[in-house]
Structures are given as structure tokens and as C-alpha cells.
Amino acid sequence: MSFENYKYVVVGSGFFGAVVAERLAYDFGKPVLVLEKRNHVGGNCHSVDHAETGIHYHIYGTHIFHTSDREVWEYINKFTDFNGYHHQVLTTHRDKVYQMPINLETINSYYGLNLRPFEVSTFIAEEVGKTGITNPRNFEEKAVSMVGRPLYEAFIKGYTTKQWGCPPDQLPATLLQRLPFRTSYDENYFFDPWQGIPLLGYSSIFDKLLNNPKIRVELNTDFFSIQHELAGDACVVYTGPLDKLFDYRHGHLEWRSLSFEEEVLDVQDYQGTSVMNYADENVPYTRIHEPRHLHPEKDYTESQTLTIKEYSRQGSSDDPYYPVGGDRNRAILEKYLIDVSRNNNLFVGGRLGDYKYYDMDQTIAVALRTYKQIRDRTQNEPKPR
Ligand SMILES: Cc1cc2nc3c(=O)[nH]c(=O)nc-3n(C[C@H](O)[C@H](O)[C@H](O)COP(=O)(O)OP(=O)(O)OC[C@H]3O[C@@H](n4cnc5c(N)ncnc54)[C@H](O)[C@@H]3O)c2cc1C
Known part of the structure; x- marks a missing residue:
């Protein structure tokens, strides 16, 4: 089937795109084309077994699933079981370890x-x-x-x-909206009733979400390179950077980005916890991740461990991690949102499309809502774009 036969095209296979595609195919019964410019599905939640140590890890930074949203929890549990991991964050200041938040x-x-x-x-x-x-x-x-x-x-x-x-x-x-400090010794980072790490990793969730004969996934395929091959009346669900969609005509939205430095160490346990913050400015990295601690249920017998140093740096829409926000970016965003609202067959969402930091559960919640809007708006034949 050529690209132009698809009436539903999802750009991006992170949680937003994958959930919309799953719903369109499974609930609405429509064939869906998913375009992903990377060589894997799952967006920034992608996880793999580390080649040298076998330790399962999240290549774009540690991801802990936590939610208070029952609908999201019930939905995601159709695609995975979770271990009982509860997140705790520690921080090192002048070589001494403290609990965070304060x-x-x-x-x-x-x-x-x-x-x-x-x-x-x-x-x-x-x-x-x-x-x-x-x-x-x-x-x-x-x-x-x-x-x-x-x-x-x-x-x-x-x-x-x-x-x-x-x-x-x-x-x-x-x-700075709020700076929580706790008057107790409670060291749980999240208070949500449902938390954990997917037992088989995040990638297994995406494999299941997209495993439907009605869904066709094209990896290594940038929407902007094949846009001209799509049907003119296709409903496009775009989850990439919003400013890029409109060729930056109102200006660039600013992003912070991250770099990661992996290291295999000849000790079984380097820091005794999955994430250690480094509070001091003279330490160049912000955190060290040690993914073996995310899976206490796994029997990692190797005498080596994987650590990943995280560095924060200026980003762009080519490697976006955190929206910078502020008045200037908000004003630009408003202009792009008006452009989106003028196009009946265009739906934009996810952390890049909405230029918003979303936790995974929030991404899924908005995707489920967006799917319903798409279904309602396109019950009849989509109108020409
Ligand atoms: C460092 C970090 C840590 C985080 N930790 C947590 C956590 O512990 N818990 C939690 O709940 N949330 C966490 N999050 C948030 C979580 O990553 C997001 O909620 C989630 O990834 C959003 O999914 P998405 O689909 O919107 O975006 P993404 O996962 O970024 O997916 C977008 C996809 O679109 C693709 N794409 C973009 N442009 C194009 C194009 N032109 N053509 C084709 N494909 C394209 C991209 O390649 C990407 O795969 C964290 C985020 C960061 C940055």
C-alpha cells in the first residue's frame, strides 16, 4: 500500500503517537501509517539491554512511570506489568549524600x-x-x-x-512554582498510588501498542521528506517540534537538552541507588544514573555495573528535551497554535507538539483525549486540507 492510501498518518512513535495510533486502529478500526524518523519506536522512552552488561536501561534518561489517573493506569496495564519500584532521589553536596526533595x-x-x-x-x-x-x-x-x-x-x-x-x-x-520541603522522613519521590518500571522495559510496551495489522510503522522516515507522498485529505497527527512544522515562520521555540556519558565499572553496585543528583556547580554533570537499581526483581549477577552521567546543555528543535518556556516562547507558541487551529485535518500533541513538559501518564491522558477528538471530527470523510 503506498503512503497516499492512508487517511490517518501519525508522525512520531513516542507515547503520544503510539497511543493515538493504537486507538485509531484498535478502537476505530482504521488503517494507520506511523512515521518515525529514528531507527526505533518509543520516542524518548525507548529502552534496551546494555550490550556489555545486559542491564536494561533507558537511553534518553531514566523514566519512572507514576500516575494517579485510573484511566491511564488501566489502559497501560493492558500492555505491560510493572515491578514494584518506588523512586527515591539522593543528592551529593560536598561529598556528602542527602535526601531530595528536602x-x-x-x-x-x-x-x-x-x-x-x-x-x-x-x-x-x-x-x-x-x-x-x-x-x-x-x-x-x-x-x-x-x-x-x-x-x-x-x-x-x-x-x-x-x-x-x-x-x-x-x-x-x-x-519556580513551588519548592517542596517535607516535614517528615518520607523519602518517596512520588506520592502517586501507581508507580513502577515496566517488567520487560518500555520498548515492549511500544511493540505491543503498535502490533496491529492495521498499523504500518515506517522507521528512519522523516515526515518532512515524504510529506508530498501523503494523501491531500489525510488526517495528520503530528508529535514533532511545533515550530519545525511551520518552517519556523514565527521564530524558534527554545529547548534545553541533555548529553549522556555511559561507563561500565568493575563493581557490582556503584552508588546504591538509581539516580544520584550532584548539587555542586564544580561537578560538571547534574546526575549519575545506575539503571540496575530500577529492576530490583532482576537477578543481575554480573560483577560490573552501568553508570550514565547526565549533562545539561543548550538545545534546539533537533535535540529537544525540556521546553525553556517564558514570555518570549509563550508568545511564539500562541502564533503556532493559531496556525494549527486553522487546519481541520491537523492534530498536534505530545511534549514536542504542545511545547510542554509532560510526564508519561499525562502524555497518555492527552493522547487518549485527542484520539476521541479525531474520531469525532473524522466520523465522516476527512475534509480536504
Ligand atoms: C530526561 C527526561 C526524563 C524523563 N523522565 C520521566 C519520568 O521519569 N517519568 C515520566 O512520567 N516522564 C518522564 N519524562 C517525560 C517523557 O519522556 C514524556 O512524557 C514522553 O516521552 C512524551 O512522549 P511524546 O510522544 O510526546 O514525545 P517523544 O517521546 O519525544 O516522541 C516523539 C517522537 O516523534 C519523532 N519525530 C519527531 N519529528 C519527526 C518527524 N519529522 N518525522 C518522523 N518522526 C518524528 C521523534 O523521533 C520521537 O520518536 C522524561 C523526559 C525527559 C526529557
Whole structure:
């Protein structure tokens, strides 16, 4: 079947594209063409067995599934079982390890105190009072006005500088919505009732989502190279960068990006946890991932372990990870969204299309909603584009 016979074309096979394609094929019974420019499906959730150690890992950064959305949980469980992994984050500051987000252990350990939970709020309020900041003008002042200067300097300043590539006093206060600190020793990173890592990895989910005779997946195929071969009245679900879709006519949306450096070490367990943050600015990486800890149920017997250093850097729509946001980008985004709304047969979504950070469960929730819109709008023959 040539490309022009497909009335439904999904661009991108990450969670957004794969879920829409699955629903279109399975629920709506339509043939779907999925175009993926990479050599694998799954977008940034792609996972593989590491060639040397056999340890299963996520090549675009550690992904922990967590949700409070029952519909999403029931949907995803049709395609995988999860292990019982619960995420915990630790951070290293001046060669000492602390719990994150800041909790009672972090505070007591950092200050050398033995505060009780009911004493924490007063203690933090006193620390904040010493700063004299009442009307924070930037990220630094806002963070300091939430936890006080010592905790900010130790755990937030260096990490944020590395993450955003500029000192926090030059970042807008709006970037920081909240800075959670816990008055207990609770070290769970997420509070969602459903959490875990897919037992067979994320890639097995995508294989199942797309395993339908009505779905044709074309890897190594960039939408922009074959766009002219598609039917003029095809309904296109685009999950790539939004500015690229319109040839950047309103300007480029800004992205932060990541680089990863893999290393195999001759020890069974390097850091005792799956993700260790590095809070200090003089350490060039932001985190070290050790994926063997994501699968406590697996019997990894090798005496070696895989570690992955994560570096934050400026990105572009060629390697986008985190939307930068802010007034300038929001204004550009608005213009592109108007362009999208003018085209009845075009649906845009996902983290790149919506220029929004979505967790996986949010991506799936929006994809399920978008599928229903597509189905409702195209019940009859799609209108010409
Ligand atoms: C470092 C990092 C860690 C994360 N950790 C977590 C976590 O722990 N838990 C969690 O819930 N979420 C996490 N997320 C979020 C998660 O990655 C996203 O929710 C999810 O990947 C979004 O899926 P998507 O389909 O929108 O985008 P993507 O996964 O990026 O998929 C888009 C796909 O479109 C393809 N594409 C783009 N343009 C074209 C084109 N022109 N032609 C053909 N194909 C194209 C791309 O190659 C890609 O495969 C993390 C994100 C990052 C960046």
C-alpha cells in the first residue's frame, strides 16, 4: 500500500503517537501509517539491554512511570506489568549524600540538628525571615524566600545553574512554582498510588501498542521528506517540534537538552541507588544514573555495573528535551497554535507538539483525549486540507 492510501498518518512513535495510533486502529478500526524518523519506536522512552552488561536501561534518561489517573493506569496495564519500584532521589553536596526533595533528614543532616516534624515549619520560617526578601524578583530570590539561604546555596543554586546554563539570579521567578520541603522522613519521590518500571522495559510496551495489522510503522522516515507522498485529505497527527512544522515562520521555540556519558565499572553496585543528583556547580554533570537499581526483581549477577552521567546543555528543535518556556516562547507558541487551529485535518500533541513538559501518564491522558477528538471530527470523510 503506498503512503497516499492512508487517511490517518501519525508522525512520531513516542507515547503520544503510539497511543493515538493504537486507538485509531484498535478502537476505530482504521488503517494507520506511523512515521518515525529514528531507527526505533518509543520516542524518548525507548529502552534496551546494555550490550556489555545486559542491564536494561533507558537511553534518553531514566523514566519512572507514576500516575494517579485510573484511566491511564488501566489502559497501560493492558500492555505491560510493572515491578514494584518506588523512586527515591539522593543528592551529593560536598561529598556528602542527602535526601531530595528536602525533607527532615536533609535538614537535620545538613544543619546537624535533631528537629521533630512539628518544629520544621517554624525553623524554615526563621531561616526565611533572616533573608528579608518579601518580593522576590528572580529565581534565586524566590527560592531563598521559600527555604532560606543555606539550603538554597547547598542544594538548589549549583544544580539550577547547571540545569539552565545560567545563574539563578538571572532566571525569572516564574520558573519556580513551588519548592517542596517535607516535614517528615518520607523519602518517596512520588506520592502517586501507581508507580513502577515496566517488567520487560518500555520498548515492549511500544511493540505491543503498535502490533496491529492495521498499523504500518515506517522507521528512519522523516515526515518532512515524504510529506508530498501523503494523501491531500489525510488526517495528520503530528508529535514533532511545533515550530519545525511551520518552517519556523514565527521564530524558534527554545529547548534545553541533555548529553549522556555511559561507563561500565568493575563493581557490582556503584552508588546504591538509581539516580544520584550532584548539587555542586564544580561537578560538571547534574546526575549519575545506575539503571540496575530500577529492576530490583532482576537477578543481575554480573560483577560490573552501568553508570550514565547526565549533562545539561543548550538545545534546539533537533535535540529537544525540556521546553525553556517564558514570555518570549509563550508568545511564539500562541502564533503556532493559531496556525494549527486553522487546519481541520491537523492534530498536534505530545511534549514536542504542545511545547510542554509532560510526564508519561499525562502524555497518555492527552493522547487518549485527542484520539476521541479525531474520531469525532473524522466520523465522516476527512475534509480536504
Ligand atoms: C530526561 C527526561 C526524563 C524523563 N523522565 C520521566 C519520568 O521519569 N517519568 C515520566 O512520567 N516522564 C518522564 N519524562 C517525560 C517523557 O519522556 C514524556 O512524557 C514522553 O516521552 C512524551 O512522549 P511524546 O510522544 O510526546 O514525545 P517523544 O517521546 O519525544 O516522541 C516523539 C517522537 O516523534 C519523532 N519525530 C519527531 N519529528 C519527526 C518527524 N519529522 N518525522 C518522523 N518522526 C518524528 C521523534 O523521533 C520521537 O520518536 C522524561 C523526559 C525527559 C526529557
